[in-house]
Amino acid sequence: MRQRSLIAITAALSAGALTLTACGSRDSGDKSSDSGGTVVTIGVDAPLTGDLSALGLGIKNSVDLAAKTANKKKYVDGVTFKVVAKDDQAQPSSGQQNATALVADKSVIGVVGPLNSSVAESMQKVFDDAKLVEVSPANTNPALTQGTNWATSKARTYKSYFRTATTDAIQGPFAAQYVFNDAKKKKVFVIDDKKTYGAGLAGTFTTEFKKLGGQVVGTQHINPDTKDFSAVATQVKNSGAEAVYYGGEYPQAGPLSKQIKAAGAKIPLIGGDGIYADDFIKLGGASATGDLATSVGAPVETLDSAKEFVANYKAGGYKEEYGAYGGYSYDSAWSIIEAVKKVVDDNGGKLPDDARAKVTAAVQNVSFDGVTGKVSFDEFGDATNKQLTVYAVENGAWKAVKSGTYAG
Amino acid sequence: MNELPQQLVNGLLLGSMYGLVAIGYTMVYGIVQLINFAHGEIFMTGAFGALTVYLYILPDGTSMMIALPLMLVGAVLVSVTIAVGAERFAYRPLRNAPRLAPLITAIGLSLALQQAVWAWYPNATSAIVFPQIEGGPFKIGSVTIQTGDIFLFIAAPISMAILGYFVMKTRTGRGMQATAQDPDTAKLMGVNTDRIIVIAFALGATFAAVGAVAYGLKYGQIDFKMGFLLGLKAFTAAVLGGIGNIYGAMIGGLVLGVAETLATAYIADIPGMDKFGSNAWADVWAFVLLILVLLFRPQGLLGERVADRA
Numbered sequence: 001m002r003q004r005s006l007i008a009i010t011a012a013l014s015a016g017a018l019t020l021t022a023c024g025s026r027d028s029g030d031k032s033s034d035s036g037g038t039v040v041t042i043g044v045d046a047p048l049t050g051d052l053s054a055l056g057l058g059i060k061n062s063v064d065l066a067a068k069t070a071n072k073k074k075y076v077d078g079v080t081f082k083v084v085a086k087d088d089q090a091q092p093s094s095g096q097q098n099a100t101a102l103v104a105d106k107s108v109i110g111v112v113g114p115l116n117s118s119v120a121e122s123m124q125k126v127f128d129d130a131k132l133v134e135v136s137p138a139n140t141n142p143a144l145t146q147g148t149n150w151a152t153s154k155a156r157t158y159k160s161y162f163r164t165a166t167t168d169a170i171q172g173p174f175a176a177q178y179v180f181n182d183a184k185k186k187k188v189f190v191i192d193d194k195k196t197y198g199a200g201l202a203g204t205f206t207t208e209f210k211k212l213g214g215q216v217v218g219t220q221h222i223n224p225d226t227k228d229f230s231a232v233a234t235q236v237k238n239s240g241a242e243a244v245y246y247g248g249e250y251p252q253a254g255p256l257s258k259q260i261k262a263a264g265a266k267i268p269l270i271g272g273d274g275i276y277a278d279d280f281i282k283l284g285g286a287s288a289t290g291d292l293a294t295s296v297g298a299p300v301e302t303l304d305s306a307k308e309f310v311a312n313y314k315a316g317g318y319k320e321e322y323g324a325y326g327g328y329s330y331d332s333a334w335s336i337i338e339a340v341k342k343v344v345d346d347n348g349g350k351l352p353d354d355a356r357a358k359v360t361a362a363v364q365n366v367s368f369d370g371v372t373g374k375v376s377f378d379e380f381g382d383a384t385n386k387q388l389t390v391y392a393v394e395n396g397a398w399k400a401v402k403s404g405t406y407a408g
Numbered sequence: 409m410n411e412l413p414q415q416l417v418n419g420l421l422l423g424s425m426y427g428l429v430a431i432g433y434t435m436v437y438g439i440v441q442l443i444n445f446a447h448g449e450i451f452m453t454g455a456f457g458a459l460t461v462y463l464y465i466l467p468d469g470t471s472m473m474i475a476l477p478l479m480l481v482g483a484v485l486v487s488v489t490i491a492v493g494a495e496r497f498a499y500r501p502l503r504n505a506p507r508l509a510p511l512i513t514a515i516g517l518s519l520a521l522q523q524a525v526w527a528w529y530p531n532a533t534s535a536i537v538f539p540q541i542e543g544g545p546f547k548i549g550s551v552t553i554q555t556g557d558i559f560l561f562i563a564a565p566i567s568m569a570i571l572g573y574f575v576m577k578t579r580t581g582r583g584m585q586a587t588a589q590d591p592d593t594a595k596l597m598g599v600n601t602d603r604i605i606v607i608a609f610a611l612g613a614t615f616a617a618v619g620a621v622a623y624g625l626k627y628g629q630i631d632f633k634m635g636f637l638l639g640l641k642a643f644t645a646a647v648l649g650g651i652g653n654i655y656g657a658m659i660g661g662l663v664l665g666v667a668e669t670l671a672t673a674y675i676a677d678i679p680g681m682d683k684f685g686s687n688a689w690a691d692v693w694a695f696v697l698l699i700l701v702l703l704f705r706p707q708g709l710l711g712e713r714v715a716d717r718a
Contacts, residue, residue: 049526049533051631194688220672221686225637227627230418231672232687238411251535255627262545262554263414282537283629 037078038351040340042067042333043102045095045113045123048087051251054279056115058323059137060085063112065309065316066333076341078349084108088119095119099126108132109359110336112329117141118196120161128158133360135162135335137328140273140296141200142169145380154380160360162335162381164328164372166296166388168197171272172204172247174388174406175294179243179270180212182390182402183292187217189241191232191256193224193248201272202247209245217241222252229256233263243267249274254283261287268292276324281393291393292401297372298387299400300327309371331370335377339363413551415673416666421557421626423665424564428619429642430649430657431571432491432612438588438652439608441507442499445514447616448639449521450491454617455538455630456529457486462539472541476559476621479539483617490521491613492606500602518636525632535631538624556625563618568658571611575654580607588652641694648698650711659709668694 044063046056060083067081084105086098095114102108103126110133114120117139124144127134136144145162147155150169179185188209192202199221206216218239220232229252236244237260244260246253246269253275260269269275269291276293284291300306306327313322322329339362344351352358367376376384386405391398432447461482466475498517502510525532546553553561575581586594587604595601623638624630641664649660671693676685684692701709 050633051534053534219686221688223688223691226687227623227629227634228422229687230422231415231669231690234411234414234418235673255629258628262552264545264552279534283535285537285540285628 037080039080039082039107040109040351040355041082041084041105041107042336043098043105043108043111043113044083044085045088045098045102045111045119046085046115047090048085050089052090052115052249054277054320055138055323055325056087056090057320058326059113059115059329061316061318061320062137062309062313062322062326062329063333065313065318066330066337068316069312070334070337075337076344079340079344079351081337081340082107088114088116090116090119092116092119092122096122096126099123103127103130103132109340109355110135110363112137112332112336114139115325116195116197117144117200120144121196124158124161128160131160131354131357131360133160133162133336133339133356133363135332135363136165137163137325137332138165138273139163139197140165140168140171141196142167142204143196143200145382156380159381162332162363162377164331164335164370164375164383164385165273165325166386167382168201168204168272170386170406171294171296171388172201172206173208174404175245175270175272175292175390176205176208176212176214177406178292178294178390178402179245180209180214183243183268185214185242187215187240187242189218189220189236189239189244190216191220191222191236191244191246191248193252194221195224195248197272197274198247198249200247201274202245205245205247222248222256224248224252227252227255229259230263232256233259233265236260236267237263237265241265241267244269246271246275250277250280250283254280254285254288257284257288257291270294273324276391276398278321278323278398281396281398284393286396288393289395293391293398294388295324295391296328296388297385298403299389299391300371302400303327303371303373305369305373306371327371331372331375334368334370335363335366335375338366338368342366410550411673413549415669417551417553419666419669420662421560421665422669423645423662424560424658425619425622425626425638425661426642426645426664427658427661428564428567428615428622429638430645430661431615431654433643433646434649434651434654434657435584435608435612437646438654439584439591440499440503440605442510443514443643444494444499444609444612445511445639445643446494446517446521447491447612448635448637448642449518450487450494450613450635451616451620451623451639451642452630452632452635453490453521453525454483454487454613454620455624455634456525456532457617458483458621458624459536459538459630460486472539475539476541480618480621483621484614487613487617487620488610491609491616495606495609500605518639522632522636529632532632535629538628538630540628541625554626556628559625560622563622564658567615567618568655571615571654574611580604584608644694644698648701648708650708653708653710656708656710663709664694664697667697 046059088095142150192198257269273295276295342362343358389403390401436444458479583599645660645664649656668690672687
């Protein structure tokens with residue numbers, strides 16, 4: 001009996017160990033060669049595994065490319081950058097643990113990430129307490145920078161938080177204007193996943209769409225853990241909607257689009273940057289043709305400033321695509337690098353003792369020509385570049401349809 | 409247009425899948441009083457087994473008519489191997505241990521299986537596209553049935569019929585009933601209870617594998633986490649129907665599926681309830697139903713009131 005339970009405990013322990021090593025082996029840390037001087041770390045937090053890993057790995061690789069480029073150019077004299085990437089699996093709880101770990105690592109001077117607004121909420125305070133700067137390439141929820149009452153009275157919550165992405169306060173209305181004015185759809189069914197990002201986007205879309213004179217013929221909230229949206233799809237079909245607006249991300253948007261079309265409603269699904277991913281087309285199948293997504297900035301490929309990034313990324317031999325946020329991630333990392341340069345130059349070529357606080361302050365004032373255009377931050381920490389683009393699925397790929405800025 | 413018939417069909421389809429998975433919970437519980445929380449993952453590995461056959465064994469472009477039976481075989485092989493392995497190496501050594509020990513082992517096994525697929529199956533870190541059957545949807549009156557759902561529509565009743573026959577009519581099936589009633593007496597009567605328990609695990613895994621292939625065909629994608637929530641729902645279905653009763657599992661699944669679908673579709677129409685009617689609330693209503701049923705029939709819809717022999 002005793003021996004038996006021993007076997008059982010061993011089995012349980014080895015199963016547990018298996019799980020741990022499985023996680024550990026993916027914990028990537030691409031160390032660039034040290035060329036002397038001070039080594040500082042740029043942390044990355046993004047979903048590197050799970051549903052959203054396609055976007056997260058693009059973020060990690062792009063930051064890695066920025067660090068390598070800075071090292072190669074010897075952009076900051078005497079400072080070598082390295083990248084430590086943490087996987088948050090799109091979970092706020094994991095994000096907070098990663099934030100704590102990054103804060104504890106004394107070499108970390110700034111963090112790029114996360115992908116999800118809900119994760120950012122859990123990290124902001126941890127970073128702010130440590131005066132560690134966080135620049136997100138992808139968070140679009142307005143409350144992260146402008147406070148929960150952003151619609152009526154804007155107030156910056158955390159001085160250490162910045163983002164290069166445009167907010168939903170602009171993205172939702174931009175989509176509404178496109179749907180109403182350009183696509184000429186007057187009746188829309190609005191669905192969201194109840195997460196910070198999805199619900200926020202659906203909310204700003206709905207407000208603007210109604211203001212324009214459009215009609216919201218139905219609303220639904222889905223559970224992001226399931227794949228069965230048949231009941232919702234049937235409702236959409238019977239509502240007589242001409243389009244579906246979905247606030248959420250591609251792992252649900254793909255099957256949702258597919259099930260809506262299969263139910264017999266041949267209407268486009270429109271979403272935000274969360275569905276602007278190749279995996280959306282993969283999961284949505286052939287019926288995804290005609291679906292639309294808005295994403296922050298102009299298409300990276302069309303910008304002159306981005307050609308170098310795209311070429312370097314290809315030359316870097318990264319396995320994964322840079323994805324929707326590659327350019328923004330590179331710019332986020334570069335804004336930290338610029339800030340470090342400023343701080344080091346001001347301190348006579350050495351990193352000061354309170355480098356974290358100094359870098360945070362310096363990020364506020366950076367201004368440079370990045371991959372996605374001019375990069376600088378306003379008084380809330382939001383990007384001053386407020387360009388957006390509508391993309392449509394054509395022949396199994398996203399194609400830019402219209403670029404523009406949202407003007408009130 | 410009246411959408412009720414369509415929503416009922418949606419619910420029945422979802423429920424059939426819950427039912428197929430619920431059988432595994434109910435059979436294992438009926439015989440060894442173990443809630444096999446790894447069953448959701450056995451379901452998940454079945455889907456990956458089917459995908460492996462399609463992607464890596466069959467030549468590219470094989471017609472689904474030929475591929476589907478072979479994928480089913482692959483799914484069943486993988487699921488049964490893992491279920492029987494789990495029984496032999498994880499649960500059997502703990503058979504005489506306190507009940508909590510195998511329960512915790514089951515949870516650990518569930519996590520280990522998820523992470524193993526995530527770590528070692530190619531590209532399994534995100535959702536993988538599952539092959540689809542060609543051809544458009546079918547219309548019966550105002551009801552549309554997707555091509556991918558046809559398999560589920562046919563497979564679920566056939567599986568149930570076979571299972572019913574097996575348990576009620578065959579010698580092994582009667583051995584299972586005997587073991588469920590009283591394992592010690594069954595052993596004295598010459599029933600090989602170890603063998604019966606293995607068969608119960610294997611049968612449960614087989615139905616989970618059928619359900620897994622149906623899941624892939626229905627939703628067009630599978631991922632390493634797919635078994636978790638579905639497993640929980642299937643377990644709920646088993647409890648709802650009366651755990652230990654195989655017909656109860658199927659009925660419980662159907663009731664749960666229909667309840668979720670109708671809650672999504674109609675609760676919001678009740679005045680004052682529009683906040684509580686969305687798809688995100690469907691789970692809440694499903695569990696409200698479970699609680700109500702258990703309040704009035706603690707043994708479940710078809711369960712028998714038996715003395716707990718713990």
